[in-house]
Amino acid sequence: MRKHFFGKLLTGVLTAAMMFTFCGCGAADTSGSAGSDTPAASTADDSLKKVKDAGKFVLGLDATFEPMGYTDENDQIVGFDIDLAEEVCKRMGVELVKQPINWDTKEEDLNGGRIDCIWNGMSVNASRQETMNLSEPYMKNAMVFVVPADSDAKSMDDLAEAKIGVQNGSSAQEILEASAIASTMNEQVLATNVEALMQMDSGLVDAVFLDSVVAEYKINADQKDWKILPDGLEEEEYAIGFRKNDAALRDEVQKILGEMKADGTVEKIASEWFGSDVTTIQ
Amino acid sequence: MAMLEVKNLCKRFGDLEVLKDISFNVEQGNVIAIIGPSGSGKSTLLRCINQLERADGGTVKVCGMDMLEQKDGKAVYASAKTLQQIRLKIGLVFQNFNLFPHFTVLRNITEAPVHVLKQNRADAEKTAMQLLEKMGLGTKANAYPCELSGGQQQRVSIARALALKPEILFFDEPTSALDPELTGEILKVIKSLAKEGMTMVIVTHEMAFARDVADHVIFMEKGLIVEEGAPSQLFGENATERTKQFLQRFSEG
Amino acid sequence: MSFDEIGKVFLILLKYLLPTLKVFGMTLLFSIPLGMIVALLKMCKVKPVSWLMNIYIMIMRGTPLMLQVIIAYFAIPMLMQNAATPAWLNSLLSGVDIKGDAYMFRSVLVAFSLNYAAYFAEIFRGGIESIPKGQYEASACLGFSRTQTFFRIILPQVFKRVLPASTNEIITLVKDTSLANVVAYAEITMKAKQQMQLYSSLTPLVLAGVMYFVLAMVLSLLSSFIEKKLSYYK
Numbered sequence: 001m002r003k004h005f006f007g008k009l010l011t012g013v014l015t016a017a018m019m020f021t022f023c024g025c026g027a028a029d030t031s032g033s034a035g036s037d038t039p040a041a042s043t044a045d046d047s048l049k050k051v052k053d054a055g056k057f058v059l060g061l062d063a064t065f066e067p068m069g070y071t072d073e074n075d076q077i078v079g080f081d082i083d084l085a086e087e088v089c090k091r092m093g094v095e096l097v098k099q100p101i102n103w104d105t106k107e108e109d110l111n112g113g114r115i116d117c118i119w120n121g122m123s124v125n126a127s128r129q130e131t132m133n134l135s136e137p138y139m140k141n142a143m144v145f146v147v148p149a150d151s152d153a154k155s156m157d158d159l160a161e162a163k164i165g166v167q168n169g170s171s172a173q174e175i176l177e178a179s180a181i182a183s184t185m186n187e188q189v190l191a192t193n194v195e196a197l198m199q200m201d202s203g204l205v206d207a208v209f210l211d212s213v214v215a216e217y218k219i220n221a222d223q224k225d226w227k228i229l230p231d232g233l234e235e236e237e238y239a240i241g242f243r244k245n246d247a248a249l250r251d252e253v254q255k256i257l258g259e260m261k262a263d264g265t266v267e268k269i270a271s272e273w274f275g276s277d278v279t280t281i282q
Numbered sequence: 283m284a285m286l287e288v289k290n291l292c293k294r295f296g297d298l299e300v301l302k303d304i305s306f307n308v309e310q311g312n313v314i315a316i317i318g319p320s321g322s323g324k325s326t327l328l329r330c331i332n333q334l335e336r337a338d339g340g341t342v343k344v345c346g347m348d349m350l351e352q353k354d355g356k357a358v359y360a361s362a363k364t365l366q367q368i369r370l371k372i373g374l375v376f377q378n379f380n381l382f383p384h385f386t387v388l389r390n391i392t393e394a395p396v397h398v399l400k401q402n403r404a405d406a407e408k409t410a411m412q413l414l415e416k417m418g419l420g421t422k423a424n425a426y427p428c429e430l431s432g433g434q435q436q437r438v439s440i441a442r443a444l445a446l447k448p449e450i451l452f453f454d455e456p457t458s459a460l461d462p463e464l465t466g467e468i469l470k471v472i473k474s475l476a477k478e479g480m481t482m483v484i485v486t487h488e489m490a491f492a493r494d495v496a497d498h499v500i501f502m503e504k505g506l507i508v509e510e511g512a513p514s515q516l517f518g519e520n521a522t523e524r525t526k527q528f529l530q531r532f533s534e535g
Numbered sequence: 536m537s538f539d540e541i542g543k544v545f546l547i548l549l550k551y552l553l554p555t556l557k558v559f560g561m562t563l564l565f566s567i568p569l570g571m572i573v574a575l576l577k578m579c580k581v582k583p584v585s586w587l588m589n590i591y592i593m594i595m596r597g598t599p600l601m602l603q604v605i606i607a608y609f610a611i612p613m614l615m616q617n618a619a620t621p622a623w624l625n626s627l628l629s630g631v632d633i634k635g636d637a638y639m640f641r642s643v644l645v646a647f648s649l650n651y652a653a654y655f656a657e658i659f660r661g662g663i664e665s666i667p668k669g670q671y672e673a674s675a676c677l678g679f680s681r682t683q684t685f686f687r688i689i690l691p692q693v694f695k696r697v698l699p700a701s702t703n704e705i706i707t708l709v710k711d712t713s714l715a716n717v718v719a720y721a722e723i724t725m726k727a728k729q730q731m732q733l734y735s736s737l738t739p740l741v742l743a744g745v746m747y748f749v750l751a752m753v754l755s756l757l758s759s760f761i762e763k764k765l766s767y768y769k
Binding site for chain 1: 540543544547609611615634716719721726728729730733734736
């Protein structure tokens with residue numbers, strides 16, 4: 001996993017640098033304290049106050065996840081997540097700052113304090129639950145196979161021996177590699193979903209395994225001649241990621257989302273992007 | 283008055299003793315020729331006097347200023363300020379010219395007067411032009427060194443040394459890097475300088491020239507002065523066996 | 536992609552030419568003088584200084600620039616979060632606005648400048664060492680100080696000698712600026728990748744390639760012009 005690689009690498013380099021420079025600290029307390037997984041313990045949770053004082057809520061996104069959060073043809077960052085976040089910020093009385101990040105190092109950006117949350121159609125999984133303070137899931141997403149419309153494949157089982165494209169570092173990749181069916185397929189790991197779909201168009205891969213949200217949006221928005229196989233692998237959910245210690249901020253955002261659901265704002269925004277309220281916000 | 287007094291000068295490169303106990307004087311207006319086989323220490327001697335090498339022992343006095351003294355059995359150099367003053371009293375002409383390739387001929391000559399002696403550029407250029415005329419290179423002032431022949435380059439380098447108005451001018455095999463047909467023009471320049479009374483020390487392999495122009499000839503071998511005296515003596519019948527042998531071998535080839 | 540779409544992407548990329556050129560220009564501004572200093576320190580007769588420069592050059596040339604950019608970018612935030620960081624350092628770092636746009640540019644600039652200084656240092660060292668000893672000796676005999684010798688006699692000749700190798704590095708730098716996108720610094724490559732996602736097409740990347748090519752062409756023409764100007768001496 002790249003995220004673990006970067007985390008460990010940075011921790012290692014910085015720890016080494018610090019032991020080298022400040023050997024006065026003693027080696028005893030470097031073992032448990034270094035690294036992104038154990039941020040400095042704060043006495044009180046002032047995360048919400050900090051955001052309100054600064055008047056800015058910095059949302060981290062990789063800005064290429066259409067339709068959740070992406071850069072449009074006018075170089076503006078837009079998307080369903082962005083519209084939701086804009087409304088949340090309006091109600092918090094702060095400005096939304098959309099900060100593009102490298103998805104591979106999102107945990108480091110979050111824990112390092114460069115951003116206040118990761119909000120970009122991020123799937124819930126065990127390792128993220130452990131390293132972040134996640135919001136309640138706000139949307140369901142299935143992992144599906146997309147094939148060209150003229151493909152013979154009718155279901156997942158027809159894809160044995162096929163070459164499957166999948167985005168590197170994505171949940172789709174984790175799920176595919178963990179599934180029983182993976183052993184019968186040839187996995188082709190690519191940098192992005194779009195590259196995978198482009199490769200499928202040029203016949204380099206037979207199918208692409210990705211989020212149903214993206215697949216449906218792509219097929220409709222781009223008028224592509226693709227079809228989604230009816231049976232996918234496990235369903236998953238999207239959530240917003242906060243720093244482990246930032247409970248106050250996370251709870252405030254969660255509360256506002258609940259209010260927005262209640263007064264119909266969520267349905268209005270969701271309809272603009274998906275035609276109906278596809279969210280699972282309570 | 284002695285312009286240069288060298289006493290008991292020693293220089294070692296590791297275990298190799300290149301100069302062993304060299305002593306000689308140069309009087310004002312004298313032209314001294316230093317001859318000897320290669321590896322005898324002639325060039326090292328010039329380089330020590332011109333501060334390009336550090337001597338290990340002995341004393342050197344230039345124009346009355348102590349450059350190197352012997353104190354408590356150790357060789358001690360003068361202060362940086364005195365060394366700089368001495369440096370400006372003497373000039374060195376190199377075997378392979380060492381002109382500055384990125385400067386024009388004129389700039390090669392004026393650079394030191396302008397930036398070391400702080401002369402104004404117009405004066406320095408006037409002096410430089412006079413020197414170039416004297417060297418027969420008046421038309422080459424704006425040429426670059428790479429556009430000149432070896433003989434012309436060496437004449438520029440002599441002019442460059444003269445621009446600082448040195449009291450003594452040293453030549454380190456000034457014609458060795460030149461084609462035989464070009465050596466004549468350099469020797470002619472040195473001769474005319476001798477006529478003007480310039481004090482000069484010349485390391486050379488041109489025996490006929492040494493005999494012709496020098497007041498005093500020093501024959502060196504293995505870091506020692508084997509024989510010295512008037513040219514008539516060293517090149518005559520009364521020279522030592524070793525000197526005769528060297529000159530004999532030299533004329534053979 | 537339609538002609539209109541390509542035009543649109545082109546205009547966006549053109550807008551981000553400036554951040555690309557900013558990394559390029561500022562890196563040159565810092566890395567060339569720094570490279571000269573490192574080159575001189577490496578030739579220093581005090582052995583520990585020379586070794587230190589050797590280690591610096593080895594690390595900078597021996598690890599990928601991409602990695603260096605990531606480390607430069609995350610170093611301060613990670614130190615601030617780390618409990619083992621001493622208080623004095625923490626208070627020093629707390630003045631850094633890591634959420635600001637300037638922080639991203641500066642961390643990219645630090646990594647690029649340190650990396651390129653190492654390459655320039657080796658080029659300059661080679662150039663300085665290639666100047667014949669006779670040039671130093673002639674300067675000394677004419678009474679020039681060491682500083683005068685270096686700046687008036689040696690450096691101008693070094694400049695001419697290192698020009699071809701430096702041009703190589705400078706052209707590489709134009710293309711290396713694209714590595715800044717690993718920390719999501721908004722420049723041509725980053726924008727081209729975003730637009731590529733949007734249109735499901737490679738065309739934006741090709742457009743970015745054309746821009747880098749034009750920049751590299753301009754630089755190599757400029758360099759051969761200067762080389763010609765300097766050809767008056769050998």
